[in-house]
Structure formats: C-alpha cells, structure tokens
Amino acid sequence: xxxxxxxxxxxxxxxxxxxxxxxxxxxxxxxxxxxxxxxxxxxxxxxxxxxxxxxxxxxxxxxxxxxxxxxxxxxxxxxxxxxxxxxxxxxxxxxxxxxxxxxxxxxxxxxxxxxxxxxxxxxxxxxxxxxxxxxxxxxxxxxxxxxxxxxxxxxxxxxxxxxxxxxxxxxxxxxxxxxxxxxxxxxxxx
Numbered sequence: 001x002x003x004x005x006x007x008x009x010x011x012x013x014x015x016x017x018x019x020x021x022x023x024x025x026x027x028x029x030x031x032x033x034x035x036x037x038x039x040x041x042x043x044x045x046x047x048x049x050x051x052x053x054x055x056x057x058x059x060x061x062x063x064x065x066x067x068x069x070x071x072x073x074x075x076x077x078x079x080x081x082x083x084x085x086x087x088x089x090x091x092x093x094x095x096x097x098x099x100x101x102x103x104x105x106x107x108x109x110x111x112x113x114x115x116x117x118x119x120x121x122x123x124x125x126x127x128x129x130x131x132x133x134x135x136x137x138x139x140x141x142x143x144x145x146x147x148x149x150x151x152x153x154x155x156x157x158x159x160x161x162x163x164x165x166x167x168x169x170x171x172x173x174x175x176x177x178x179x180x181x182x183x184x185x186x187x188x189x190x
Contacts, residue, residue, distance in 0.1 A: 012050045015040050016064040019057055021102040024065070024109035028058050028117060058113075059120030065106035066128030073135070089139070092158050093180045098165050107132060107155065108162035129155070157183050 003011070018040040022031045033054055037047050051057045073088070091097065092105060101109040106128060114125040136151035161183030169176045 015050055016061055019061040020065045023061055025102040028113040055118045058117050059124050062110060062114060062121050062124035069105055070131055089158060090184060093161060093184045098162060098169065098180065101166065107159050111159060
C-alpha cells in the first residue's frame with residue numbers, strides 16, 4: 001500500500017523528532033537504526049525509505065534540531081513573547097536545561113558527536129551556529145566594534161559551560177552548579 005506524500009512527510013518528521021531526542025541524550029554512536037525505528041514506531045526497512053544511511057540521518061537530524069529550536073524562538077517573538085535574548089541566554093545556563101538534554105538546545109547536546117561525524121553533519125551544525133551567532137550579536141550594543149567576536153565568545157562560553165556542567169552533574173553536583181553560575185557572569189552583555 002502506498003502512502004500519501006503527507007503521510008510520508010509526517011513519518012519522516014517523526015523519525016527526525018525521535019532521532020533528535022535520542023541523539024541529544026545518547027549520542028550518534030549509541031543509537032542504532034533498530035533502536036531508533038523501534039522508538040519511532042517504524043520498521044527497520046521503513047527507515048531506508050527516508051534516509052540513505054545513518055550518516056545521512058545524522059546530518060538531517062542536526063539541521064532539523066537547529067531549525068526547530070530557532071523556529072521556536074521566532075514563533076515566540078511573533079507571538080509577542082518579548083523575552084530579551086539576554087534572558088534567553090540566562091535560561092540556557094539553568095539546571096533545567098542542563099538536566100534535560102533531550103529537550104534542550106542542539107548547541108550543547110550535539111557538538112561532541114558532530115565533531116566525530118561526517119562533513120554533512122558538521123556543515124549542518126556550522127549553519128545552525130551561524131544562525132545563533134546572528135541572534136546573539138543583536139544583544140550587544142551597536143557601538144560594539146567586535147559584536148560577532150563577542151557573540152562567538154558568548155556562545156562558546158554557554159556551550160562549554162553546559163557541556164562541562166553535564167559532565168560532572170552526578171559526580172560532583174556542587175561543581176556542576178558552580179560552573180553554571182560562573183558562566184552566567186561571563187555571558188551578560190555589557
């Protein structure tokens with residue numbers, strides 16, 4: 001039985017949504033195609049109707065994760081949620097974000113895996129980072145002569161802090177919290 005284009009698109013979206021959550025929590029190498037299709041409710045063979053390989057899925061998942069995160073920010077802004085970017089940056093360094101990588105931002109949950117992945121995933125991640133850098137640039141005063149550099153430094157601090165905080169969360173919870181607090185002082189626009 002053939003599925004409609006709409007059903008096929010929804011099936012692909014469901015695979016990408018499931019892959020996004022699983023990859024953010026477990027990493028690319030720790031999620032098999034069989035694991036993914038089981039959680040998503042598809043057959044192993046059905047996966048290959050949508051993706052040529054797991055490497056293709058990784059690249060598409062990174063792109064999907066950034067598109068979703070950035071569209072949520074745009075949707076919030078369009079709906080009148082005028083939370084300043086500075087407040088969004090502070091929320092990034094929250095214990096809630098640290099403790100829920102599957103629901104969090106792709107910047108802090110995918111970089112290690114992407115760094116070990118194929119060029120397609122790395123390009124998708126770079127494209128997503130560029131879009132975040134542009135958003136963060138708007139936080140800095142127009143007179144700031146190096147606003148791109150400041151945005152990159154801010155994003156690097158945020159991502160580094162969330163990665164380090166997650167790495168020691170159970171082994172040393174106090175240090176984990178301390179990392180988040182220390183980074184929050186370094187990411188406030190001047």
